[in-house]
């Protein structure tokens with residue numbers, strides 16, 4: 001069962017802390033997320049907002065470099081450690097520009113998988129820091145890679161298939177003296193585990209088989225380019241949840257490295273393990289997703305490669321990693337307001353008893369008035385059964401709409417009253433079953449398709465919690481509904497994996513904000529504009545030494561006009577048609593037309609998220 005702290009001790013990595021009932025950044029001055037949002041509200045920001053925290057990007061970079069430095073020191077490892085950030089994980093400038101700046105002291109580089117990503121890397125990468133290029137390449141992309149080398153970048157083009165190598169050999173003959181380094185992606189037998197494990201294994205989309213590797217070495221020798229072959233690469237999948245498959249893959253890759261060096265590839269110096277370092281997304285102990293720490297990962301990688309290099313009598317390879325999720329996930333939090341609770345209308349004042357009510361309504365009212373902790377479970381079961389009976393009576397014509405409404409209200413009132421009374425008195429499974437049955441639906445101002453696409457596509461869980469009221473026990477088992485017109489836009493209460501409890505609130509009277517955490521990796525770039533809900537407003541929150549925080553790069557979500565423009569609509573035409581239709585309407589007078597035209601202008605230039613309900 002989710003604890004009162006929403007599992008922050010499991011997924012939070014000490015980045016957040018609860019103080020005075022609010023989620024705060026766990027830094028010296030502990031600013032609360034709610035205060036940050038209030039500051040944004042003063043700048044007229046409404047709707048969902050994505051907060052970026054550069055101090056959390058820095059923390060992840062430092063952790064990776066310091067753990068590998070420590071592991072290498074402890075093992076007296078003679079190779080070097082390098083890392084590149086894979087742009088595919090999040091290419092937004094609000095993230096990338098901060099990352100490049102923060103990575104400068106470490107010579108942290110970038111990985112690209114397409115022409116736009118490579119050009120981005122060539123423009124922004126810290127000079128001298130490595131660039132690696134993975135993915136399928138045409139002659140043009142290879143040319144761009146050569147241009148990067150001609151600019152002076154330390155770039156490695158990783159070959160996914162022999163035809164790419166042939167294209168590189170051809171390009172090398174056509175171009176100038178500087179040349180990129182060449183990496184070979186090896187197709188390993190070993191695979192990862194978990195939902196993102198398809199990148200490894202003998203049937204994977206990428207990499208050279210042993211036969212192709214031998215052929216590649218021969219081709220490189222013939223072209224006099226063997227000295228440019230410096231790296232082998234593999235990637236067994238993202239979010240590797242167990243360390244064991246990585247160790248198997250490393251053993252395989254380490255042996256391939258040694259064999260290739262023995263074949264004369266004496267400039268082969270590095271093994272690139274790709275990405276895959278996992279993030280703990282779970283809010284409950286029973287469904288934790290990762291069985292290792294970064295410390296263990298670094299120790300295992302260094303130890304294994306040292307052992308293989310020593311036993312095969314080859315130089316200890318430089319270690320390269322391309323972890324993206326681990327670097328980016330924690331830096332972003334989506335904050336979205338609850339717009340409505342679906343049972344909000346079920347209040348006592350809405351009851352409308354008649355002089356004579358059906359017996360079952362009287363019975364429900366009795367249950368409501370007399371429920372207490374000793375009978376809560378029994379009364380709750382009775383109430384749910386009575387609701388079924390009322391619906392049957394209604395269908396048969398023995399109860400009218402007023403009776404039905406009274407029944408619905410009373411059952412919901414009994415549910416609300418019973419949940420705190422049940423406490424932990426009963427068998428957990430019983431309670432969770434009941435809570436599953438009586439879950440409240442919270443309508444939240446965000447698009448799941450835009451902001452949590454991996455939940456939609458893969459049911460990947462992301463931590464969710466309210467930003468305040470954390471000193472009060474939440475009483476409602478909750479499912480989250482987004483604002484798209486799509487029934488897939490729902491995060492259901494799940495007694496095992498998502499036992500989410502929220503507070504009973506009146507959304508028309510108080511702002512109740514939910515935080516969706518660990519959304520900084522993949523979610524922004526994979527997000528879909530379903531229903532034309534686009535990337536939400538974003539803000540970068542920079543912490544100052546004096547304890548204050550500063551909001552930088554406030555970027556409002558696109559206006560309706562810009563969204564339609566992006567879809568290649570003719571904006572002038574749309575505005576013209578809308579204006580004409582008002583001008584020609586004989587349903588409103590001239591003064592009203594002027595007013596409506598002004599309103600239309602504002603709506604078209606505002607963002608598309610909801611402001612409030614009702």
Ligand SMILES: Cc1ncc(COP(=O)(O)O)c(C=O)c1O
Pocket residue numbers: 086089134199235237238239274275276277322323324325326
């Ligand atoms: C070749 C390569 N390197 C690195 C990564 C980044 O992986 P992760 O974000 O899991 O660290 C990926 C993503 O799947 C990849 O395909």
